[in-house]
Amino acid sequence: MLTAFALIIFTVELQLPTLAPVPGMKLGLANIITVYAVYSFSAGETAMVVAVRVLLGSLIAGNMVSLVYSLAGGLLCLAGMLLLRRVIDKKHIWVCSILGAVLHNIGQTAAAIVMMQTKTVIAYLPFLLVSGCIAGALTGMAAQLVVSRLNK
Amino acid sequence: MIRSQKFWIAVCAVIFAASAVWCILVLTGSHGNTVTVKQDGRVIFTLDLSKETDREFTVEYEGRKNIIEISGGRIRMKAADCPDHVCVNTGWLTANIPIVCLPNKLVIEYAEPDTGLDATAG
Structure with missing residues (x-):
């Protein structure tokens, strides 16, 4: 159910024009679902939602190469947020979301360095981090609204 | 300290500022x-x-x-x-x-x- 929601949002976002000429930079609206799941379900359930979303998302986008980058970023982000869930309360979900986005960017870039075998792609990391912080804050606030409305 | 929400907000601010500076360094590098x-x-x-x-x-x-x-x-x-x-x-x-x-x-x-x-x- 949640995975379906995330996939719908992901597919809609695919139709949006790319705002910046940086590979891997995007809003990540589907991550609202991930953040919501982190704060509402167990670690295992959330991992399932994320894994299926990333796999099917790559199929829909028709770009299996990007799967490696998404997976590396997504799993690192997930692991980080599940740990942060213990120390960051439900009133500060957006903080957790920003840190998750940062971890996602680091994972993506690490995967790119391994895949392309050139460390110069690290030049993209600061740009991804700046956009990740902003996008992470926005998706985090959206997720916070969802969590507070649904978990009453 | 690690449980303080303010600590994590500060971490975010530091990461954001550091990456902004890093961007400028990359753009102006020779x-x-x-x-x-x-x-x-x-x-x-x-x-x-x-x-x-x-x-x-x-x-x-x-x-x-x-x-x-x-x-x-x-x-x-x-x-x-x-x-x-x-x-x-x-x-x-x-x-x-x-x-x-x-x-x-x-x-x-x-x-x-x-x-x-x-x-x-x-």
């Missing part, structure tokens, strides 16, 4: 005229842009093609048949940001600047 074209981690071309004549050439990877154009001492990915066209949209190679075609594992980048006297002189 580079030479030597450009390398790498495919799958191997250097397939090393080009001195100040000496190259204007031309186009094609690089193939698993049947897919990238057309690289050199013009007036600049280099860019002119066309690619990958699905996302991020490399083409990057435009001409500027600063120290490499042009990357993720699906075709192709990278155009300035060579490491610390390999000769040119870097310190220029």
